[in-house]
Amino acid sequence: MMERDLNDLRESYESGKTKEASWRESQLKGLRRFLMDKQQDIMQALMQDLGKHQIEAFRDEIGTLIKTLNLALKSLKDWMSSKKAALPQLALLTSAEIVPQPLGVVLIISSWNFPIGLSLEPLIGAVAAGNAAVLKPSELSPACSSLLASSLTTYLDNKGIKVMEGGAEESQQLLEQRWDKIFFTGSARVGRIVMSAAVKHLTPVTLELGGKCPAVVDSLSSSWDIEVTVKRIIVAKYGTCAGQACIAIDYVLVEKGYCSKLVQLIKLYINKMFGDNPQKSKTISRIVNKHHFSRLKNLLADEKVKESVIYGGSMDQDNLFIEPTILVDPPLEAAVMSEEIFGPLLPIITLEKIEDSIKFINCRPKPLALYVFTKNQTLQRRMISETSSGSVTFNDAILQYAADTLPFGGVGESGFGMYHGKFSFDTFSHHKAVVRRSFLTDFWYRYPPWTLNKLQL
Numbered sequence: 001m002m003e004r005d006l007n008d009l010r011e012s013y014e015s016g017k018t019k020e021a022s023w024r025e026s027q028l029k030g031l032r033r034f035l036m037d038k039q040q041d042i043m044q045a046l047m048q049d050l051g052k053h054q055i056e057a058f059r060d061e062i063g064t065l066i067k068t069l070n071l072a073l074k075s076l077k078d079w080m081s082s083k084k085a086a087l088p089q090l091a092l093l094t095s096a097e098i099v100p101q102p103l104g105v106v107l108i109i110s111s112w113n114f115p116i117g118l119s120l121e122p123l124i125g126a127v128a129a130g131n132a133a134v135l136k137p138s139e140l141s142p143a144c145s146s147l148l149a150s151s152l153t154t155y156l157d158n159k160g161i162k163v164m165e166g167g168a169e170e171s172q173q174l175l176e177q178r179w180d181k182i183f184f185t186g187s188a189r190v191g192r193i194v195m196s197a198a199v200k201h202l203t204p205v206t207l208e209l210g211g212k213c214p215a216v217v218d219s220l221s222s223s224w225d226i227e228v229t230v231k232r233i234i235v236a237k238y239g240t241c242a243g244q245a246c247i248a249i250d251y252v253l254v255e256k257g258y259c260s261k262l263v264q265l266i267k268l269y270i271n272k273m274f275g276d277n278p279q280k281s282k283t284i285s286r287i288v289n290k291h292h293f294s295r296l297k298n299l300l301a302d303e304k305v306k307e308s309v310i311y312g313g314s315m316d317q318d319n320l321f322i323e324p325t326i327l328v329d330p331p332l333e334a335a336v337m338s339e340e341i342f343g344p345l346l347p348i349i350t351l352e353k354i355e356d357s358i359k360f361i362n363c364r365p366k367p368l369a370l371y372v373f374t375k376n377q378t379l380q381r382r383m384i385s386e387t388s389s390g391s392v393t394f395n396d397a398i399l400q401y402a403a404d405t406l407p408f409g410g411v412g413e414s415g416f417g418m419y420h421g422k423f424s425f426d427t428f429s430h431h432k433a434v435v436r437r438s439f440l441t442d443f444w445y446r447y448p449p450w451t452l453n454k455l456q457l
């Protein structure tokens with residue numbers, strides 16, 4: 001089955017049809033029609049898999065994707081066109097250009113937390129760039145995976161784009177094949193498996209991984225500023241797939257003297273946003289499955305960690321719901337501070353001086369995203385130049401994901417390669433250097449025999 005599917009894709013690619021602007025455009029339009037026609041089904045699938053509220057479903061997946069598709073459709077001709085390159089004046093009667101070309105047949109493996117967004121965002125780039133593609137969604141979001149396999153495919157050319165469902169085993173079978181590019185979103189553990197498989201055919205890979213994204217909160221003096229900060233922290237943690245997001249705030253760093261004010265406001269706004277019983281509000285996603293629920297429960301099992309919980313902590317295993325939870329100063333060597341949390345637990349770590357956060361961040365793996373809430377320009381400058389992370393956002397969180405003009409991707413342990421907007425097109429393209437010379441001008445000194453007077457010229 002897989003063999004035949006892959007042959008279909010190679011044939012389609014080799015026939016040249018996926019390279020045509022008209023094919024790319026029709027597939028992008030098909031993707032957009034799917035999102036428009038099936039909006040309700042997508043929302044239902046996201047509700048089924050993750051208890052994701054429809055506003056979050058639209059904000060983070062459907063709406064963002066439609067925006068990306070509109071940009072890709074509007075920019076396609078420009079992205080596909082070759083760009084003139086300047087040459088030194090010495091190269092008389094010579095011209096040069098950079099011609100973007102598709103890579104071939106590409107594999108996209110995605111994750112469960114934004115199962116539609118993280119599947120289609122790279123697929124848009126792959127198709128816009130003229131590749132044939134296989135999409136392997138995550139088995140942990142089965143309703144979305146099956147919707148993509150059964151419904152999305154009716155909007156697309158199935159000889160050029162295929163959705164193949166399955167888990168680790170199917171994924172590994174796919175990885176054994178020869179690809180022209182592998183685009184992977186998931187954990188660093190599986191990222192290593194993907195990279196090892198890619199070695200066999202020297203396949204280029206993009207790894208969109210995760211890690212712990214810190215939020216540094218400076219001691220802001222205006223009550224407006226601190227309240228805006230708190231609201232943005234809450235939405236970036238509990239209001240984005242219940243913290244099951246690669247760019248969710250993992251933990252907060254704050255000065256000791258400012259911590260109690262921050263905590264008091266976070267509690268107040270959790271209550272304002274989710275009410276006395278957040279579970280009843282139906283606005284917080286649930287944990288994806290029992291395995292991840294127990295993983296999160298275990299993060300709190302340690303006695304010292306338990307003592308650090310100052311808010312929330314209640315868990316409903318039957319409904320896979322975890323209350324927004326705040327921890328103050330859990331031991332730094334505990335799993336909650338060494339592993340990616342990926343859930344609604346928010347450790348707050350106190351420091352003597354806010355500048356100490358730079359050292360704190362630099363002692364740990366490079367984050368995918370860094371958030372810094374401050375008006376202090378010097379601190380902003382230092383954060384940019386003295387720390388390394390996929391992105392840094394000042395005074396907000398998450399919204400960098402939606403900016404098509406910015407590259408999205410990690411550095412170090414948080415992955416490598418980048419996408420979104422034109423960067424997605426580039427990620428799935430080879431930029432071929434083309435040089436054209438005229439026969440007319442020619443100079444004797446560029447040919448042997450090498451004599452010293454040629455060097456002097």
Ligand code: NAD
Pocket residue numbers: 109110111112113114118136137138139166167168169171172185186187188189190191193207208209210211245246247340342368410415
């Ligand atoms: P995962 O690595 O377990 O799974 C990702 C994909 O790999 C799935 O499609 C899965 O079927 C497949 N897979 C699982 N085991 C495999 C194996 N042994 N061999 C081959 N394929 C295998 O990750 P996840 O649980 O889906 O996602 C959580 C992780 O992903 C977190 O670390 C998170 O930060 C990261 N993430 C990163 C981004 C990003 O854009 N950078 C986005 C979302 C999630």
